[in-house]
Amino acid sequence: MLQRNSDLPYVIPDEPAARPPAQSWQYPTVDLREMGRILRRRYRLVALPALALLGLALTYLLLATTLYTATSTVLVDPRRANVVETNQSVLSNFGTDDATIESQTLLIQSVAILVRVVGKLKLTEDAEFKPKPGLLDPIRRLFSSSGPSDGANPEDAARARSVEILQKRMKVTRQGTTFLVDIAVNSESPQKAATIANAIADAYFDEQVRAKYDATRIAANWLGGQIDELKSKVVASEKAVEDYRSANNLMVSQGVTLNDQQITDLNNKLIAARVQTAEARAKYEQIQDIAKSGGDPGGINAAISSEMITKLRTQYADIAKNEADLSSKYGARHPLVANVRAQRRDTQRLINEEIRRILESTKHDYDVARSRETSLQQNLDQLQGVSTSSGQAQVRLRELQREAEANRTQYESYLARSKETTAQESLEMPDSRIVTKASIPIRPSSPKTMLILGLALMLGLGAGSVLAFLADYLDGRIKTLEQAEAISGVPALAAVPLIGARELARLAKRGRNELGRYDPKSTKLLPAPLQPPLTRYAIDEPGTFFAEAIRAVRLALQRTMRSQPVKVVQVTSALDSEGKTTLSINLAQSLAMLGIRTLLIDGDLRNPQVTRSLCPRADAGLLEVAIGQTAPEHAILVDPSTGLSILPSTRINEVEYITELMFSDRIVDVLDHFRHRYELIVIDSPPLVPLVDGRALAELADRIILALAWDQTPREVLSHAMDLLSPVSDRVMGTVLTRVDLSRLQFYDYYRSSAYLKPYGTASLHAGAAR
Numbered sequence: 001m002l003q004r005n006s007d008l009p010y011v012i013p014d015e016p017a018a019r020p021p022a023q024s025w026q027y028p029t030v031d032l033r034e035m036g037r038i039l040r041r042r043y044r045l046v047a048l049p050a051l052a053l054l055g056l057a058l059t060y061l062l063l064a065t066t067l068y069t070a071t072s073t074v075l076v077d078p079r080r081a082n083v084v085e086t087n088q089s090v091l092s093n094f095g096t097d098d099a100t101i102e103s104q105t106l107l108i109q110s111v112a113i114l115v116r117v118v119g120k121l122k123l124t125e126d127a128e129f130k131p132k133p134g135l136l137d138p139i140r141r142l143f144s145s146s147g148p149s150d151g152a153n154p155e156d157a158a159r160a161r162s163v164e165i166l167q168k169r170m171k172v173t174r175q176g177t178t179f180l181v182d183i184a185v186n187s188e189s190p191q192k193a194a195t196i197a198n199a200i201a202d203a204y205f206d207e208q209v210r211a212k213y214d215a216t217r218i219a220a221n222w223l224g225g226q227i228d229e230l231k232s233k234v235v236a237s238e239k240a241v242e243d244y245r246s247a248n249n250l251m252v253s254q255g256v257t258l259n260d261q262q263i264t265d266l267n268n269k270l271i272a273a274r275v276q277t278a279e280a281r282a283k284y285e286q287i288q289d290i291a292k293s294g295g296d297p298g299g300i301n302a303a304i305s306s307e308m309i310t311k312l313r314t315q316y317a318d319i320a321k322n323e324a325d326l327s328s329k330y331g332a333r334h335p336l337v338a339n340v341r342a343q344r345r346d347t348q349r350l351i352n353e354e355i356r357r358i359l360e361s362t363k364h365d366y367d368v369a370r371s372r373e374t375s376l377q378q379n380l381d382q383l384q385g386v387s388t389s390s391g392q393a394q395v396r397l398r399e400l401q402r403e404a405e406a407n408r409t410q411y412e413s414y415l416a417r418s419k420e421t422t423a424q425e426s427l428e429m430p431d432s433r434i435v436t437k438a439s440i441p442i443r444p445s446s447p448k449t450m451l452i453l454g455l456a457l458m459l460g461l462g463a464g465s466v467l468a469f470l471a472d473y474l475d476g477r478i479k480t481l482e483q484a485e486a487i488s489g490v491p492a493l494a495a496v497p498l499i500g501a502r503e504l505a506r507l508a509k510r511g512r513n514e515l516g517r518y519d520p521k522s523t524k525l526l527p528a529p530l531q532p533p534l535t536r537y538a539i540d541e542p543g544t545f546f547a548e549a550i551r552a553v554r555l556a557l558q559r560t561m562r563s564q565p566v567k568v569v570q571v572t573s574a575l576d577s578e579g580k581t582t583l584s585i586n587l588a589q590s591l592a593m594l595g596i597r598t599l600l601i602d603g604d605l606r607n608p609q610v611t612r613s614l615c616p617r618a619d620a621g622l623l624e625v626a627i628g629q630t631a632p633e634h635a636i637l638v639d640p641s642t643g644l645s646i647l648p649s650t651r652i653n654e655v656e657y658i659t660e661l662m663f664s665d666r667i668v669d670v671l672d673h674f675r676h677r678y679e680l681i682v683i684d685s686p687p688l689v690p691l692v693d694g695r696a697l698a699e700l701a702d703r704i705i706l707a708l709a710w711d712q713t714p715r716e717v718l719s720h721a722m723d724l725l726s727p728v729s730d731r732v733m734g735t736v737l738t739r740v741d742l743s744r745l746q747f748y749d750y751y752r753s754s755a756y757l758k759p760y761g762t763a764s765l766h767a768g769a770a771r
Contacts, residue, residue, distance in 0.1 A: 035469075037747045037748065038468055038469060038472045038747075039465060039468055040747045041472075041744060041747030041748065042467075042468035042471060042472060045464055045467050045468045045471055046461060046464035046465055046467075046468050047464060048464060049459075049460040049461075049463040049464040049467065050456075050457055050460030050461045050463075050464055051460070052460065053456040053457070053459055053460035053463075054453065054456050054457060054460060056456065057452050057453055057455075057456035058453075060447065060452065061447055061449055061452060061453075064446070064447045065188060066188065066444045066446070066447070067169075067186040067187065067188060067193075067444060067445055067446040067447075068186070068187060068188070068189065068190040068193045068441045068443075068444050068445060069184050069185065069186050069193060069441055069445035069446070070184070070185055070187075070190065070193035070194035070196075070197045070438040070439065070440065070441050071182050071183065071184045071185075071197060071436075071438055072182070072183045072197040072198055072200070072201045072434065072436065072437055072438035073175075073180055073181070073182050073183075073434070073435040073436040074108070074180070074181045074182075074183060074201055074204065074432050074433070074434055074435065075179055075180055075181075075432060075433050075434075075435045076100075076101055076104045076179045076180075076181060076431070076432050077179065077431060077432055077433060098177070101174060101179060101181070102174065104181065104432070105172050105173070105174055105181050106172075107204070107207070108172045108181065108183060108200065108204050109167065109170065109172050111163055112207065113200065113203045113204055113207055114163045114166050114167065114200070114203075115159060115163055116203040116206065116207070117166070117196065117199045117200050117203050118159055118162045118163055118166065119159070120199060120203070121195065121196065121199055123162045123166065123196075124155075124158045124159055124162045126162075126192075128165075128187065128188055128189075128192070129161075129162040129165045129166060130158075130161070130162070130165075131161050131165070166185075166196070169185060169186045169187065170183065170184065170185045170186070170196075170197075170200065171184045171186075172184075180435060183197050183200050183201055183438070184197070185197040185200065185438070186445065186446060190440045190441045190442070191440055193438070193440075193441060194438040194439055194440045194441070197438035198437055198438050201434055201437075201438075204432065205432060205433075208431055208432065220418065223414055223417055223418040224418060226414050227411065227414050227415055227418055230407060230410055230411040230414055231411060233407045233411070234404065234407045234408050234411050237400065237403050237404035237407050237408075238404045238408075240400050240404070241397065241400045241401055241404050244396065244397055244400055245397060266376060266379055269376050270373065270376040270377060273369065273372045273373040273376050274373055276369040276372070276373075277366070277369035277370050277372075277373045279369075280362065280365045280366035280368075280369040280370075281366055281369075281370075283362045283365070283366070284362050284363055284366040308354050309351060309354050309355065309358075312347055312350050312351045312354065313351060315347050316344065316347040316348060316351065319340060319343050319344045319347055320344055322340050323337060323340040323341055323344055326340055476714045476715045476716060477711050477712055477713060477714055477715070478708055478710065478711075478713050478714075478715060478718060478737070479710065479711055479745075479748040480745075480748050481495060481737060483715065484708055484718070484735045484737060485735075487715050487718050487719055487722070488706065488718060488719075488722050488732070488735050489722065489729075490706075490722075490732045490733070490734050490735060491556070491733075491734040491735075492734060492735050492736075492737065493552060493553045493556045493705070493733070493734040493735065493736050494549040494550075494552035494553050494556075494736050494737070495549060495710070495736075495737040495740040495745070496546060496549040496550065496579065496582075496583060496736060496737065496738045496739070496740060497544075497545045497546050497549065497739075497740050497741075497742050498710075498739045498740055498741050498742075499533075499534060499537060499546060503533075504533045504534065507533035507537075507540065508533055510529050514527050514529040514530055515530060518530055520617070521617060522617055523615070523617045523618055523619045524615065524637060525614055525615045525637045525638075525639055525646065526614055526615060526616070528639075528641050531613065531614060532613050534582045534586075535582065535585045535586070535589075535613050535614065536585075536586075536589065537586065538550040538551075538586040538589065538590055539586075539589055539590070539593065539641075539642065545742065546586075547590075549736075550583075550586045550587055550590050551590060553583070553587055553705065553736055554587060554590045554591060554594075556733065556734060557569065557587075557591075557680075557703070557705075557733065560703060560733060561680070564702075565702070566680070566702045566703050567675045567678075567679075567680065567681055567702055568671060568675070568681045568683065568700060568701045568702045568703075569680065569681065569682050569683070569701065569702065569703045569704075569705060569733075570603075570683045570685045570694075570697055570698055570701035570703070570704045570705070571583055571584035571587065571682060571683065571684055571685060571705045571707060572685035572686070572687065572688055572694045572697075572698070572704065572705070572706060572707070573687050573688070573706065573707040573708070573709075573713075573721075574687060574688055574689050574706070574708070574713060574717045574718055574720070574721035575687050575689055575690065575709075575713065575717060576607070576687045576690070577709065578687070578707050578708060578709035578712065578713060578738060579707050579709055579738030579739050580684060580685070580687075580707040580738075581604075581609040581610055581613070581684050582738070583705070583707050583736055583738060584600065584610070584682055584683075584684040585600065585610060585613070585614070585684075587682060587705075588600040588644055588682040589639070589642045589644050591680055591682070592639075592642045592643045592644035593642055593643075595643075596679050596680055597645075597677075597678045597679045597680070598643075598644055598645065598678060598679065598680045598681075598682060599636070599644075599645045599646075599647060599674055599677075599678040599680070599681045599682070600644055600645070600646045600647070600682050600684070601622060601646075601647045601674075601681060601682070601683045601684065602621065602622065602646075602647065602648050602649040602684050603622065603649070603683040603684055603685045603686065603693075603694075603697055604649065604684055604685065604686045604693075605622065605623060605649050605652055605658040605661070605686075605693070606652075606658060606686060606691065606693070607686070608621075608648065608649040608650075608651065609684070610646070610648065610649075610684045611648035611649050611650070614637075614639075614646060614648070615637055615646065615648050618637065618648040618650060619650065620634060620635040620648075620650065621635055621647060621648040621649040621650040622635075622647055622648070622649045622667075622670070623649065623650065623652055623657070623658075623661060624650065625647070625670055626661055626664075626666040626667055626669075626670050627666065632647075632670070632673055632674070635647055635648070645678065647674075658693060659692065659693060659696075662692075662693045662696035662697060663696050667697075667700065668700060671700055683697060683701065685697045685698070685701075688721045688724050688725065689717060689720060689721055689724070695724055695725070698725060698728050698731070699727075699728060701728075701731060702731065703731055703732075703733040704725065704728065704731050704732045704733060705733055705734060705735075705736060706718075706721065706725075706732065706734070706735045706736070707735075707736050707738050708735050708736065708737050708738065709737075709738055709739050710737045710738060710739050710740040710741065710745075711741070711744075712739070718735075
C-alpha cells in the first residue's frame with residue numbers, strides 16, 4: 001500500500017482562505033464604447049427580435065384588410081341663424097364651453113344617428129358591415145353571456161350589429177380647442193368611406209332639426225292648452241268686473257266712474273268760480289273805496305279798458321280843444337263857443353253814464369259769481385257724500401279689475417309666444433354646418449406599411465438590445481485577460497487562439513503517408529506526422545498567433561527561472577476540456593526547442609490525454625515508475641524532433657491507487673529523481689475543482705500555470721479554483737486563456753485582439769490559425 005509522506009503533509013482546509021479584497025472581481029462599468037462592443041458581439045441576439053417582429057409585421061400587412069379613410073369636417077356654430085326673428089327660441093343656442101362641444105362630439109357617435117345612417121345607406125345588406133365568422137367564435141360563445149340579439153327581431157339584431165361595426169370604423173375628434181369636429185370613417189371602398197362620412201354629418205343635422213322640431217311642437221301644443229285656459233279666465237274676470245260695476249252703479253267713462261268724473265268736473269268748476277268771485281269782489285271793493293273817498297270812478301280798470309269811454313274821452317278832448325280855440329278867437333259869449341260848450345257837456349254826461357253803467361255791471365257780476373260759487377259748492381258736497389258711500393264698492397271693483405288685467409296680460413303673452421313658436425315650427429335650422437365634405441381618398445389609410453415596419457424594426461432592435469445587454473450582464477464566462485487577472489489576482493500570461501477545424505484537417509493530411517509505415521502495436525511515441533496537429537502546432541506553424549502565445553508563456557516562465565529556482569511547473573485547469581493538455585505539450589516542446597532539458601509528465605492518471613495523444617500504446621508510465629515496477633529511464637520516451645522527454649501514464653483501473661499515489665512519498669521521490677536530471681519538468685495535471693489530484697500535485701510544484709477556456713470557464717469557477725490554490729497561492733505564476741476566437745475577441749478586448757490580428761512589421765505571422 002502506498003504511504004503518505006510525513007514531510008509533506010497535505011491538509012484539505014475546511015473553507016478556502018479568503019483572498020485580499022483588491023483581488024475580488026467587480027463587473028466593469030459599461031461606457032458607450034463598451035455598449036457598442038456588446039451590441040456587435042451580440043448582434044445575433046439583437047437581430048433576432050427585430051427579424052421576428054418584422055416577420056410578424058409583414059405577415060400582418062399581408063393578411064390585413066386595406067382600408068381607406070374619408071373625413072368630413074363639421075363646425076358646431078354657437079351663432080344660430082334665425083330666419084324668423086323672435087325674442088327667444090324654444091331650444092337655446094349652443095354654449096361655447098368645452099363640455100358643450102364634447103357633448104356634440106359624442107352625439108355624432110350616438111346610436112340614434114348611426115341607426116339613421118345604417119337605414120339610409122342599407123348597410124345591413126353590405127357584406128363589410130356584417131359580422132365575419134372567426135376561428136375563436138365557438139370559444140367566445142362558451143364564455144359569453146346571452147347577447148342583446150337573443151330573442152330580438154332579426155332585422156333589429158342585424159341593424160344593431162351593423163351599428164356596432166360602424167362605431168368601430170368611425171372616429172369623431174375635435175380639432176384642438178376649436179369648434180371644428182372631424183368625422184373620419186374607414187372602409188374597404190374609398191367611395192363608400194366618403195359616402196358614409198357625409199351621411200353621418202347629414203344625419204347629425206337631421207337629428208338637430210328633428211330635436212328642435214319636436215321641442216317646438218311640444219311647446220306649441222302646451223301653449224295652445226294654456227291659451228284656451230287663460231282665455232276662459234280672462235272672459236270670466238272681465239264679466240265679473242262688469243257685473244259688479246252694474247250692481248253697484250259704478251259706470252266707467254274713460255277709465256273712471258261717472259261719479260268720480262262728475263266730482264272732478266265740479267271741483268274744477270268750483271275752483272274757476274271762486275277765482276271769478278274773487279276778481280268780481282276785488283273790482284266791487286275798488287269801486288266802493290273810490291265812492292267813499294269821492295274819487296273819480298273813471299280811474300277804475302273797467303272804465304279805463306272800456307272802448308266806449310276811450311272814444312268818448314277822445315271826443316271830449318277834441319271838443320275841449322275846439323272850445324279853447326273858439327274862445328280865444330271869438331270870445332266866451334260867441335254862439336259858436338256856446339254851442340261847443342254844450343257839446344262838451346253832453347259828452348261828459350255820456351262818459352258819466354257809461355261809468356255808472358260799468359259800476360252797476362261790476363256789482364252785478366260780483367253777485368252772479370258769488371251765487372254761482374255757492375251753487376257749485378252745494379252740488380260738490382252732495383256728490384262727495386255719494387262717493388263716500390260707494391268707496392268700499394270701488395275697492396272691490398279695483399281688485400276685480402287688477403285680476404282681469406293680470407289674466408289679460410298673461411293671455412296676450414302666451415298668445416304672442418304661441419304665434420312665434422308656430423312660425424319656428426314651420427322653419428327650423430341646425431346649429432351646425434359642414435365646413436368640408438368628405439372627398440374620395442386616393443391612398444389607403446390602413447395598414448400604414450412604413451409606420452408598422454418602422455415600429456416593428458425599432459421595437460425589435462430595442463428589445464434585442466435589451467436582451468443583448470441582459471445576456472451580456474448575466475454571462476459569467478471569462479472573455480478577456482483583464483477579467484482573468486481581476487478574478488484570479490495573478491497575471492494573465494497569454495491568450496492562445498482557437499485553431500479552426502479546416503486548418504487542423506489540412507495538417508492532418510500530412511500523416512497519410514506515414515500511417516502505412518506505422519506499427520499500431522508499437523509502444524513508442526507516435527511519429528510526428530501522426531501526432532494530433534494541435535500537439536505540435538507551435539513547432540509546425542511558428543509564424544502563427546498560436547505559436548506567439550506559447551512563446552509568451554515560455555518567456556514569462558524564463559523570467560521567473562532567472563530570478564528564482566524553478567524546476568517543476570504544473571499546468572492545470574479548473575475544469576476539464578479547458579485546453580491544459582494542448583498548452584502543456586506545446587509549452588514543453590517550445591522549451592525543449594531552446595535546448596532546455598525538459599520532461600513532460602502526464603500527471604492526469606484518470607484521463608491521460610498526453611499519453612493518448614503522443615504514445616497511446618505505452619506500456620510503462622508514472623505509476624509504474626512510482627511503485628518501482630519500471631526504471632525511470634525505461635519509461636521515458638524521447639521525441640527526436642524536439643528532444644522533449646515524455647513520461648506517459650498508462651491507464652489504471654484501480655482508481656483508489658491514483659489518489660493515494662498523489663499523496664504518497666513515491667511521487668515525491670519520482671519528482672526528486674527527475675529534478676536532478678532535467679532542467680525543467682512540466683506536469684499536465686488533472687483539473688482542480690472536480691478532483692483532488694491536481695491540488696496534491698500543486699503542493700509539489702514550484703510554479704503553477706492555470707489554463708482557462710475562453711468564453712467557457714465561469715468566473716465563479718475560476719474564483720473557486722483560486723480559493724483551492726490558496727495554500728500555494730505564491731506559486732501560481734499566472735493564467736492562460738485557451739481556445740480564444742480572435743475574430744470575436746475584438747468585441748471584448750479590442751486592443752489585444754488588434755495586436756494579434758495585425759502583427760508588427762513584416763513578420764510571417766498569419767491569421768490562418770484563427771477561426
